[in-house]
Amino acid sequence: MTLNRRMFMGAGVAAAAALSAPAVLADGHGKPRVVVIGGGAGGATVARYIAKDSKGAIDVTLIEPSRSYFTCFFSNLYIAGFTELEDIAHTYGTLAAEYGINVVHDWAIDVDRAGKSVTLAGGAQLGYDKLILSPGIDFVEDAVPGWSVAAQNAMPHAYKAGSQSELLKAQVMAMPEGGTFALVAPPNPYRCPPGPYERVSMVAHVLKQINPTAKILVIDPKDKFSKQGLFEDGWQSHYTGMIERIGPDFGGTNVSVNPEEMTIDIDGMVEKVDVCNVIPAQKAGRIADIAGVTDGNWVPVNAADLSSKVDPDVHVLGDAAAQGDMPKSGFAANSQAKVCAMAVRGALTGSRVFPAKFTNTCWSLIDTDDGVKVGATYEATSEKIAKVDGFISQTGEDAATRKATYEESIGWYAGITADMFG
Amino acid sequence: MIPRRSLGLVLAVIFAAGTARSESIDDAEAGAEVFEQCSGCHQIGQGARDAIGPHLNGIFGRGAGAHEGFAYSASMRRAGVDGLVWDLTRLDAYIANPRALVSKTRMSFGGVKDPQERADLLAYLRRFSDNPSNIPEAAPTARGTDHSVAPEILALQGDPEYGEYLSSECVSCHQADGSASGIPSITQWPEDDFVVAMHAYKAKLRTHPLMQMMAGRLSNEEIAALAAYFGALE
Secondary structure (H helix, E strand, C coil): CCCCHHHHHCCHHHHHHHHHCCCCCCCCCCCCEEEEECCCCCHHHHHHHHHHHHCCCCEEEEECCCCCEECCCCHHHHHCCCCCHHHHEECCHHHHHCCCCEEECCCEEEEECCCCEEEECCCCEEECCEEEECCCEEECCCCCCCCCHHHCCCCCCCCCCCHHHHHHHHHHHCCCCCCEEEEECCCCCCECCCHHHHHHHHHHHHHHHHCCCCEEEEECCCCCCCCHHHHHHHHHHHCCCCEEEECHHHCCCCEEEECCCCEEEECCEEEECCEEEECCCEEECHHHHHCCCCECCEEEECCCCCEECCCCCEEECHHHEECECCCECHHHHHHHHHHHHHHHHHHHHCCCCCCCEEEEEEEEEEECCEEEEEEEEEEECCCCEEEEEEEECCCCCCHHHHHHHHHHHHHHHHHHHHHHHC | CCCHHHHHHHHHHHHHHCCCCCCCCCCHHHHHHHHHHCCCCCCCCCCCCCCCCCCCCCCCCCECCCCCCCCCCHHHHHHHHCCCECCHHHHHHHHHCHHHHCCCCCCCCCCCCCHHHHHHHHHHHHCCCCCHHHCCCCCCCCCCCCCCCCHHHHCCCCCHHHHHHHHHHHCCCCCCCCCCCCCCCCCCCCHHHHHHHHHHHHCCCCCCHHHHHHHHCCCHHHHHHHHHHHHHCC
């Protein structure tokens, strides 16, 4: 076995390709072709693993419109100043140069599943033997009446990181003294279950320093939320009296907004706010719908290889997939990508296929050096990706434990981004 | 006091019956002799001070790496942060094989392999802990429990190709190039150390909950495969 990546990815590519005798499904056009749409935690990982482990035997194309990708994970920490925006930005140069992946910065606008090809906005058509969709999320239209993507400058979602994160941060910094920050939380299921509540914590962290009389209003359609005990405990101790959450019993399900007036209507009660962070209900990224693999808002997939329930040659990873018990998280997408890469490689080159194993861990930061986490392991059953075992941080942990958890999350960030982008 | 040999016999019977014991932990006088293996580095008793190793007064109930003023290894401090507290079970496991609990401990000591000797040593050590009443006498003690990983498990030859697939779960956090920031490196470990550490997580002797979970579902063969893969990773 070759363990030195550079050796086999560099001069060794041709030799390795010749030796590994790809044959199974090249369909009369030379090497088998994999097209990956979406270059986030799912797509970048699956492209990298297929290219790395097939040692040149599979042609891998990665389609991602952004040249600079901002991870959603850690973007809340950017809002609070714990990290810089450039520290969560990543490019695709290593995937192209070291792994031989054909990185195409363009939008996929059509999928012809019968003809097995993808059309790009620029006009190109790409044939595939296996198509992997990792398109992340889009927002359900009219999920929050009054809000649309056209209003995202007045009321940012900041739920796709980058310019939206910058905008939200700037708005928080510019809030008037004693002003109100409102966050409209989404219904389940949605990307990053603890995300809105970490967001609230990070905004509170900023306001506590520069605007301590400001208020935070969380309007939430859900009865309960991820790590609720840990967050509420932290809010009580770090941000006493600053955060108010309006759940479904008090109108959290009946919300509309007016971006021009900067008002929120909560069950008939109209509130003027200074910043309004609207995180609408979500669905699979639009290309999944165009490909015709969605059922409702999401894409049903088989657990063992993340293949679509309606097309065995289309695989769907991450937030877009309805796979069972795993949360929609970057960690989960990364984990699913490795199982998918192994299965796709097995199907295309006859390489060994091992039992699917999945993991997820979500770290959240509540305040300086106050990190918490929740995690679980999963396996593939005939029905779904099913939870095996799990753990969660405990309320009342000592400061050293919380600090270690935060430091662990920084280590994880370095680990997963290296695993995605090489 | 019951003569030691017959106590051993009684214990064997009790263990065979699978019941918890309630008598005191073993022969402190014999333990004082065992401690001679330790005293080159560790002091204990009145006036004991830190030497090559930290003094061992009040070791029961102390957090790992928590004794102020002693320069512990990073590995030992990390174990403490992860929640390792020196109770009877974990002291026993540590004395049996220090690296089972703390991979890169500076305590370069092969371990006391005889469970009876360890039990005697623990009886001796506990004389110097402030609150001996806090020691769960009635709980099943480590004595008679073999914490070392069975030789046939250590002898398993891991399948590196399977290990490479399994490793993809590990490298979401632990970096494949061996760099460590906040999360320790797991590359290029001696295979036995890797296997022993993973089994200690599996047995929940090591305290990190995420790693307990990850190791908990790995078979002996899968641990061997990972050890083989990461051990050879450049």
